[in-house]
Amino acid sequence: xxxxxxxxxxxxxxxxxxxxxxxxxxxxxxxxxxxxxxxxxxxxxxxxxxxxxxxxxxxxxxxxxxxxxxxx
Numbered sequence: 001x002x003x004x005x006x007x008x009x010x011x012x013x014x015x016x017x018x019x020x021x022x023x024x025x026x027x028x029x030x031x032x033x034x035x036x037x038x039x040x041x042x043x044x045x046x047x048x049x050x051x052x053x054x055x056x057x058x059x060x061x062x063x064x065x066x067x068x069x070x071x072x
Contacts, residue, residue: 013039018047018067040066
């Protein structure tokens with residue numbers, strides 16, 4: 001993915017990506033993160049293309065903070 005996505009640049013964007021994703025490897029998630037202004041990237045260690053089971057507390061707390069509009 002090249003370039004920058006400018007539509008919705010005021011939206012809070014959280015890119016969640018597994019570091020063992022066989023469908024879309026992590027560089028794709030990083031490229032998406034880099035293309036969206038002010039986006040945050042949460043890399044789920046040891047996770048593939050789907051959500052981890054059980055979902056880690058770190059993942060849940062990051063999602064909650066994100067939906068509450070918390071920005072670093």
